[in-house]
Amino acid sequence: MTTALERIALTTHALKVFPLPSAVLFPHAALPLHIFEPRYRALVRDALAGDKVMALAQLQPGWEGQYGERPPMQPMMCAGLIIWHEELQDGRYNILLQGVSRARLLEEVPGEHLYRQARVQLLPDGDYQGPEEERLRQAVFELAGRVPASFAENLLPVVARSQGGALADVVAAAVVPEPERRQELLCELDVRTRLVAVLDDVGELIARLSPVKPVGPLN
Incomplete structure (x- = not known):
């Protein structure tokens, strides 16, 4: 096929x-x-x-x-x-x-x-594995606690199964709204550099958001 x-x-x-x-x-x-x-x-x-x-x-x-x-x-x-x-x-x-x-x-x-x-x-991206992948995943998991549940539920499964350049791209697609910044990330061909750049974007977003307060009883 x-x-x-x-x-x-x-x-x-x-x-x-x-x-x-x-x-x-x-x-x-x-x-x-x-x-x-x-x-x-x-x-x-x-x-x-x-x-x-x-x-x-x-x-x-x-x-x-x-x-x-x-x-x-x-x-x-x-x-x-x-x-x-x-x-x-x-x-x-x-x-x-x-x-x-x-x-x-x-x-x-x-x-x-x-x-x-x-x-x-x-x-197309080549294969890449490095510590930046796990750092970006962990940042997205932290972000999930600060955004609406529906957004997190859609993003987390995709992040869990994505690797390398694909991981950077799916996170950028979800969390970077500005066309100019998105174009910069699209132009970045080095996978490691792209992962680090998207990690910075996620970190900036986390810093601007407060954790979502839980709904309902705590136990």
């Missing part, structure tokens, strides 16, 4: 790209998206008719006055698969995009489509 990474590797010569300044997708994490622009409705429609592969990218600073055109994209993006979709009556889509791999922009591919396509180099 073809893996998700192998499916995406077949598209690296012309990867469909959705530039979205307000969102950053990480490998191993899923992101819900509402697709309403005609050019990106066409992108999703074509992806669903084929391999379901697309990428999410950030735009270079200064894009605001050129958004309707083709402003330059930042070189690091995340390629993923559409794992769920809902087509609305007016042609809009709700989709869930599952990140699979970092991808470095090599060149944009001109074509007849309304949406953008690019030739990319996939950058």
Whole structure:
């Protein structure tokens, strides 16, 4: 059976790209998206008719006055698969995009489509094991005592089974809201450095939060 990474590797010569300044997708994490622009409705429609592969990218600073055109994209993006979709009556889509791999922009591919396509180099993480993994897990367990139970219950099982770069990515996807910081972490290819950086983010969040008071009797 073809893996998700192998499916995406077949598209690296012309990867469909959705530039979205307000969102950053990480490998191993899923992101819900509402697709309403005609050019990106066409992108999703074509992806669903084929391999379901697309990428999410950030735009270079200064894009605001050129958004309707083709402003330059930042070189690091995340390629993923559409794992769920809902087509609305007016042609809009709700989709869930599952990140699979970092991808470095090599060149944009001109074509007849309304949406953008690019030739990319996939950058999957190598294997990594180190003490930073356990330190990050322990920090997330501490954070779980300071956030709503529903949030912790969704995050903890994922953290328990993730390793290396995937661990850093799923934690960052859950706890880092700012697009600029998320993009910095997406650009970090060294797994150890990324784990340490996400650990710092979790530590800062813990410092700002008070422990959640228990509900009900203590015994």
